[in-house]
Amino acid sequence: MPFCPQCKTEFEQDITECIECEEELLPSLIPAQVPEAADWQVVESVPNDVAGYILKSVLEDEGIQVYLRCNEIPAYGGIKGNPGKSEWGDILVPGFSVQFARETIKSYFDSLKEE
Template sequence: MLFCPECSAEYTSDVSICADCQAELVPERPPEDAAEYIDWEVVQEIPNEFVGNLIKGVLEGEGIDAMVRPHEISALGGIRLESEWGEILVLSDQVQNAKIVIEDYLANLPADALENGDEDTEEL
C-alpha cells in the first residue's frame, strides 16, 4: 500500500501520484497531527454580559482572540457561582497585550460608565 503525504489517502502499489493532491505517494501512512491544546487565561472579571461583550469587542478590534465565560449555571435557573457575572478569557500568549488594551480602555471611560452597563450605554 502507498499513501498520500498530504491527505493520507490510501492507494494500491500500481499508483504513484495522489489523484486529489498530485503529491508523490509514500510507503508509510503519514502520522496524524495531534490535537493542539489551547490555553485560555482570565484577564478580567466582568459585572454583566453587556460589559463582557463590550470588552470582548474591544479586544477583538485589537486582533486579540477573546471569549466571555459566565459564572451562571443556566441548567440550574441561572444560579451564579461567583460574585461577578463572569470573566473575559484570552489565549495565554495574548494575556499581556489584552491586559494593556483593557487597562487603556477602562482608564478612558467615565468612572461610572460600567456600573449600569446593561441599562445606560450612552456614555460608552
C-alpha cells in the same frame, strides 16, 4: 481568518481583498484555536453580560482572540455555576495575548474615565 490591514475586518478564507477599502487582506496572525485546546487565561472578571460583550469586542478590535466564560448556568435561572464567584463571568484570552489584553483593557477603562 484573513483580515484587512486597514479596517481590521475579518473575511472568509477564499476572499483576498477588502470590499470596503480594496486593501489586500493579510492572513490571520492568530491561529485558529478552540477554547479547550488553548492556554486560556483570565484577564478580567465582568459583573454582567453587557460588560462582558463590550470588553470582548474591545479586545477583538485589537485582534485578540477572546473567550467569554459565563459563571451562571442559564438553565437554572441565573444561579451561579461557580458559587465562589460573585462576578457574572470572566474574559479569557490565550496565554500569549494576556499582556496585550490587560493593556488594552486598561487603556479602554482609562478612556472611559476621560470622557
